[in-house]
Amino acid sequence: MSRSIPSVRALAVRKRGPGKVTLRLQVNGEEYAVLAEPRRTLLDVLRKDLGLTGAKKVCDRGHCGACTVLVDGIPIYSCLKLAIECEGKRIETIEGLSFPDGLHPLQKAFIEHDAFQCGFCTPGQIMSLKALFDRNPHPSADEIRSAVAGNLCRCGAYAKILRAAQAVSEAHAKG
Amino acid sequence: MPRIVRTKVEFEGEVRERMAVVEEDHITPWGSGTPLRIVGRSYPRTGGVEVVTGKATYTADVQLPGMLYCRIMRSPHPHAEIASIDYVKAESMSGVRAVLCHANAPGIRWFGDSLLFDRILRYEGEEVAAVAADDEEIADGALSLIRVRYRELPFVVEAEEAMKPGAVQIHPGGNIVGGPDGEVYRRGNVREGFAKADLVVEERYETPAAVHNCLEPHCCVAMWAGDELVLWDSTQHVYGIRNEVAATLGLPLNKVRVISEFIGGGFGCKQGVGKHEIIAALLAKMTGRPVKLALSRRAENLAGGVRHPTIQYLKAGVRRDGTLMALQLRSIANIGAYGMGGSEVGGPIRELYRCPNVLTEQIAIHTNLGPATAFRAPGYMEGMYGLESMMDQIARGLGIDPLQFRLLNYAEKDPMRGVSYSSKHLDKAYRTGASIIGWESRPGGQNAGARRRGFGMASQVWGGGGGPPAYAIVRLNADGTADVLTGTQDIGTGTKTVLSQIAAEELGFKVEDVRVTIGDSRAGPYAPVSAGSMTVPSMGPAVRAAARSAREQLLNLAADLLRVLATELSVKEGKIKSTARPREVAVGEITGRIGDFMIIGQGARGPNPSDAKVRTFGAQFAEVEVDVETGDVTVLRVAAVHDFGRVINPLTLGNQVEGGIVQGTGFALMEERIVDSPTGKALNANLEAYKVPTMLDVPSIESHPIDLPDEICNSIGAKGAGEPPIIPTAPAIANAVFDATGIRIRSLPITRDKLLEEIRRNAAF
Ligand code: FES
Ligand code: FES
Numbered sequence: 001m002s003r004s005i006p007s008v009r010a011l012a013v014r015k016r017g018p019g020k021v022t023l024r025l026q027v028n029g030e031e032y033a034v035l036a037e038p039r040r041t042l043l044d045v046l047r048k049d050l051g052l053t054g055a056k057k058v059c060d061r062g063h064c065g066a067c068t069v070l071v072d073g074i075p076i077y078s079c080l081k082l083a084i085e086c087e088g089k090r091i092e093t094i095e096g097l098s099f100p101d102g103l104h105p106l107q108k109a110f111i112e113h114d115a116f117q118c119g120f121c122t123p124g125q126i127m128s129l130k131a132l133f134d135r136n137p138h139p140s141a142d143e144i145r146s147a148v149a150g151n152l153c154r155c156g157a158y159a160k161i162l163r164a165a166q167a168v169s170e171a172h173a174k175g
Numbered sequence: 176m177p178r179i180v181r182t183k184v185e186f187e188g189e190v191r192e193r194m195a196v197v198e199e200d201h202i203t204p205w206g207s208g209t210p211l212r213i214v215g216r217s218y219p220r221t222g223g224v225e226v227v228t229g230k231a232t233y234t235a236d237v238q239l240p241g242m243l244y245c246r247i248m249r250s251p252h253p254h255a256e257i258a259s260i261d262y263v264k265a266e267s268m269s270g271v272r273a274v275l276c277h278a279n280a281p282g283i284r285w286f287g288d289s290l291l292f293d294r295i296l297r298y299e300g301e302e303v304a305a306v307a308a309d310d311e312e313i314a315d316g317a318l319s320l321i322r323v324r325y326r327e328l329p330f331v332v333e334a335e336e337a338m339k340p341g342a343v344q345i346h347p348g349g350n351i352v353g354g355p356d357g358e359v360y361r362r363g364n365v366r367e368g369f370a371k372a373d374l375v376v377e378e379r380y381e382t383p384a385a386v387h388n389c390l391e392p393h394c395c396v397a398m399w400a401g402d403e404l405v406l407w408d409s410t411q412h413v414y415g416i417r418n419e420v421a422a423t424l425g426l427p428l429n430k431v432r433v434i435s436e437f438i439g440g441g442f443g444c445k446q447g448v449g450k451h452e453i454i455a456a457l458l459a460k461m462t463g464r465p466v467k468l469a470l471s472r473r474a475e476n477l478a479g480g481v482r483h484p485t486i487q488y489l490k491a492g493v494r495r496d497g498t499l500m501a502l503q504l505r506s507i508a509n510i511g512a513y514g515m516g517g518s519e520v521g522g523p524i525r526e527l528y529r530c531p532n533v534l535t536e537q538i539a540i541h542t543n544l545g546p547a548t549a550f551r552a553p554g555y556m557e558g559m560y561g562l563e564s565m566m567d568q569i570a571r572g573l574g575i576d577p578l579q580f581r582l583l584n585y586a587e588k589d590p591m592r593g594v595s596y597s598s599k600h601l602d603k604a605y606r607t608g609a610s611i612i613g614w615e616s617r618p619g620g621q622n623a624g625a626r627r628r629g630f631g632m633a634s635q636v637w638g639g640g641g642g643p644p645a646y647a648i649v650r651l652n653a654d655g656t657a658d659v660l661t662g663t664q665d666i667g668t669g670t671k672t673v674l675s676q677i678a679a680e681e682l683g684f685k686v687e688d689v690r691v692t693i694g695d696s697r698a699g700p701y702a703p704v705s706a707g708s709m710t711v712p713s714m715g716p717a718v719r720a721a722a723r724s725a726r727e728q729l730l731n732l733a734a735d736l737l738r739v740l741a742t743e744l745s746v747k748e749g750k751i752k753s754t755a756r757p758r759e760v761a762v763g764e765i766t767g768r769i770g771d772f773m774i775i776g777q778g779a780r781g782p783n784p785s786d787a788k789v790r791t792f793g794a795q796f797a798e799v800e801v802d803v804e805t806g807d808v809t810v811l812r813v814a815a816v817h818d819f820g821r822v823i824n825p826l827t828l829g830n831q832v833e834g835g836i837v838q839g840t841g842f843a844l845m846e847e848r849i850v851d852s853p854t855g856k857a858l859n860a861n862l863e864a865y866k867v868p869t870m871l872d873v874p875s876i877e878s879h880p881i882d883l884p885d886e887i888c889n890s891i892g893a894k895g896a897g898e899p900p901i902i903p904t905a906p907a908i909a910n911a912v913f914d915a916t917g918i919r920i921r922s923l924p925i926t927r928d929k930l931l932e933e934i935r936r937n938a939a940f
Binding site: 037039040044047048051052053054055056057058059060061063064066093094095097098103106107110111112114116117118119120121122123126145146148149150151152153154155156157158159160161162 | 219220222223224226227228229230231232233235236238310311312387388389390391392437438439440442469471472666667668669826827829830831833834835836837838861862863867868869870871873875876
């Protein structure tokens, strides 16, 4: 998984805090103003302040991928990113994926191929794959594997995750 | 009519006789000839849309107005006494609502003589204090203001050290649980058996402390509604938690409600109540606000439970012709400070092979480590590694093919009680697995070069028969849909999906017209813990019985309304058909006529067969590649053939099998919680240094379940599938590594350093 480096733009934002400050975030195409401490991670803001609990907190330190969301199209571990760094960027979460017109092909494939058991890693897996498919609609098995190599699935649904993603890739190849 | 019967119920290798109230009239089991439309077919998971859209609400996602967050301060020492604790500053911090520690907590008994918040801390990670605050950041800040003076005590973390006379005592009763030889099982006379053997082999095996590391940590939200407690909890047993929490807090059972709809993995560590549920309930009571408590990943690794490490001294005697004469095991399980006891490490030794003389001694030892808990196939997985490694070694020593050797010692009847099995197709599993992997045509012998291929195999035996008590209710709605209500849970196994198939099959409804409600102790009747591979074989028959009762009531009603005999009627795909008349009537037409008068069917799991042993069996074959320069082991292929009786849903079952093999691969090659003996502290209590398999570590898996209904075990012919697939993976891999290299690693995980060390010492390389 590629990790994003704090962008110059975010660092240039004038210093705010301590205490709560207003953060302006664009999530799934909607604008939000959130009152949160500058030290709060993007993951915590999404989950606690915006009630978007699709991204999961598992390790809170970049070891598992369950918190994966896209920032400007790049998959990141949102537990390692401060929300304040994401002002002015495009944040996509699992909740934005299926709205407004039904399920995303990856979501459909995950259901059809049973690509999860407990489902706790699933939003992260799908977001990592979404980033891959957005830039490469027809990835190979190895490209799929490496796209989710940073997303742990303790239930071990890997074979079915791979199959689901391959099905989407093949459907794209057929056009 | 309810009646009381005695029945044997097996749970994780232990057989208990229970008195059971059963309501099930005998229901003819679905046999191999029964035409089934829904059971046996792949259906995507119920709840799948919620999961893939991120809308599924796990306990970790529950947020309530005014909810406080709890954080726990944990012991930095493996053994210490709290000399003093000062929490005044923490308590007075803005946003902090309550602090709990031994100085102010109620004296709730926890384990033996120890308390919920004890002055004596017996492992690194034990609870010292808890803070409830408006937010996690505040709670963390408050923890840093609590001043504790510890008096450090001598400690012991190695089981064999803790067994020595004069070792540090963790509890007043001593470190050895039970007698000095632990739990003893004996049949025949091993001494005579070894005397008659031509070859006697003795080895020592070790298995590691493996951490469940469910992605959703242990987590709960406690909320008081008047004098009633509502507990959202990530648990494998809502009823068990209800009972234990009520008993601990002195509440009537009907004033505790436990909810657990989506669970982010359990694998055994969420079976029983933990301190966190009680702490959250106490803090919620103190503050009058809901309290959420989720274990941090570090706490999960230190205090959330672990597969106990084992040391196994195994001795086997065989005759030259391959006949097993005697097996003897002394196993030592390190169960930490608060483990309940050891698991059935001797299980495979006792029951896999026809061997006349067997002695197993299972010893469990307390040490200054976090509590051991059940972990997917506890005991059997560890014991199978030792046993099947040794069988491989012996077969090769005698010049007999390892598969042939197993068939030579095949147990047609249960070697422990001499009774028949309700069904056993292990021989078929061996043959099928062998043909998938190409066992007969495998190259054999170690090849030269840096990358060496090898093949190995191992067997599986486990319970999975389930049993009573287990109840379900099926309600029919006016529009012809059905609600199934039961207090079971779905920890990722697909319970909900499978139960909806069983209900739809028996009702004659479409699957989409059946909704299953589980995971709420107030919504459905009692259901057993989702563990021991017992959910499907316990709940399936209960749901079938409830659905049958509802269907019979429906047909009686329809017969009255249509003026025909009920015996002429049947239901299929939501339509009532009569043998006498051509016209079909939709179920909703009948139920609609009675409006809100409800048809309610009740069902209970019947007793287990008294004269047959119910077991699941299987075999796995692995092909590996070992790089003898780097010590890397790559598992290329695993063929898995298990016998779980009838397969209800091939899709979800396949997932269970693959998941078991992935976890088994982790156990074989990478998983181990490492504790530094000199300091008594864990070195890898996180998901980076504690290695779990990733997408890049998984082999290609071919799973071919036997899929023959067991017509004796219960009315649906299915057994549990959760645990069996994890059991044979590690020994199959270990045997394949030997086949590739001639090196036998007798201590899991088979890491690079262990392999390279052996390679260096071995002149053949
Ligand atoms: S929670 Fe962010 S990587 Fe694990
Ligand atoms: S489905 Fe359970 S962790 Fe991936």
